[in-house]
Amino acid sequence: MELQHVNVKLYLENSRHVDLEALIPVFHNWIQDQICEELLIDVADYRHVHAGPGVVLIGHEADYSVDNTDSRLGIRYNRKAILVGSNQSRLKQPLRAALVACQRLESDPSLEGKIRFDRREIELFINDRLIAPNLEDTYTVLKPALEVFFQELFEGNGFSLRHNSNPRSLFSVAVKSTKPLDPESLLKKLSS
């Protein structure tokens, strides 16, 4: 199975204190400063939608958002453009992008340190039901590759995988680490 359109969501710890409105100028600054290699285009505000996409930074290759799907706020990277390489590298790219986005938001002075992501959980989605229908079979096929990927990334720290088997949802797997993750070392590992 060739993984494409991988989404990564990193949940926020203190979501009650997060003011999504404050993210709008931050995302606009990202566009103006061209902070990443992707082409960033515009900011869409969906705060009025119940358990919706929150505030979305629309890009050509990928969207970044502080997303509230399932009423759980998190930083979400939605890779839209096709990635070349192996499945392992197709997992690395979106995870790296999501972590960098988290670091940027955590350190943005205008957000006054109110954004902090949960360092124990990462959720992966495949936003393509044709590639990955949300079935047990899909999970059976992908599980070994995911285990290899996270064993290597977490350098021996314990973790668990949980497949969300609701067939109406996108295929997704929550990865829970037994110890808090260090974004710096994860990024170093992902860049190697």
Add this chain to the structure above:
Amino acid sequence: MFDPFLAPEELLPTAQAIARVFARLGEKKNRNRARIKFLVHDLGIEKFRALVLEERQILPFDPRWTEYLKEVDHHQEQPLKPAGKLLETDLEGFQQWLETNVQSQKQEGYAVATVALPLGDITPYQLRALADIVRRFTKESVRTTVEQNFVIRWISQGDLPELYAALRAVGLGQPGAGNIVDIVACPGTDTCKLGISSSRGLAAELRSRLAEKSLELDESIRNLHIKISGCFNSCGQHHIADLGFYGVSRKVGGYTVPHFQIVLGGEWTHNAGSYGLPIVAIPSKHVPEVVIRLSERYISDRNKGENFQGFIKRIGKAEVKKMLEDLARVPDYQQDHSFYSDWGDPREYSIDDIGKGECAGEVVSAVEFGLAAAEREVFEAQVLLENGEIEKAGKTAYLSMIQAAKTLVRTEYLDVPDDSERVVSEFRTRFYDTQKFFDPFAGGIFANYLFAAHQRVRPHTQESAHHLIEEAQLFVDAAHSCYNRMGTMRSSLVKA
């Protein structure tokens, strides 16, 4: 009207005959006129009808014209459950939702429920949940509405509390369907290439301000309709709203500032009984204040039983404009630069459009003055129309277009004479033939309004004067856009 009654079996062959007449005689070269309405206008409805009926007679019979009629009855909606009676409930929020989102059906014991979607948005998760809910309470049928909501029919009235609870659980139980909070907006600058101002941004802002106090709002205000389009193309249906807005831009001190034209007098009821007319362009950031000011005045000064449209008609557009005059002014950039960005977008609005004139001391250019004068004339035409001076209203609307055209011509030919024949001729050569005046998407359509008005010899009727005033406003707006584009080109040349 082509025909007040058409038998179902004649529907498809008549449509086919119309299509064939249009294919034969309709406009082929000018895309802006490639519409049946232009052909009907040119031929007259009588001749058009005769041609269609002639065509209908020679069409070879096709069994598909009537085959589908056998299936029509299968699509009739039927109830899933027997009629019921609504029992008392203390479910939180239910009463308010019931008042605004539910109407009794003609069939006793059944109701129609509206699912109000803020700004017409819904997630896939909510859509799936809605499908489940619809299957639970009806025979799998739900309709979309032109107000960007869903409607569910054939709800047994006894099921209403359960329906509400199910909708609320997935964030679809919002009250206020079809009232002042339920604002309709087109995509505007969010995603539409034609968008000039942020219609969704304004709608979100108005919605959040009004929702906060929706319960305290006077009932007469609560039922007003607000509709917003990001440009003149009316996708947000601004022309049939109590309070309609469409996006325009204006140059202020060399900067482009997002504005909305305030459209009043439109009628949502009686199957969109009448279209409103633009009163004045207001900077985007002042629009919420316009809504507050107009609604407060309506609450305090309306006569008993007077609707908003009647109220506006009674106090007169001149008075309305006077009320809003201070809000039409844009503070200097140095004084308050928030006016120079649009709702939901903190970036400065088209800052690259700065286009200063040759004189270093110029703050308001002669073009801005000229176009403002044209706009005043359009408004004057409205007031004349309101006072029943139809011919004069038409003439004034036409002169406003001449004024706007002359203003643009003067950017190239300062001493252009006032003679309208000469203005139109110079405008045609310098701005139409060169396509400088062409809208990037609508092409030369607005210039054609001027040419048609210039050639007009027939006296005006109420309807034709109303129509010409609308066209004059669009022509003046297009002149503003043309001037903005000229500024952008100048800036690019200077940078290069």
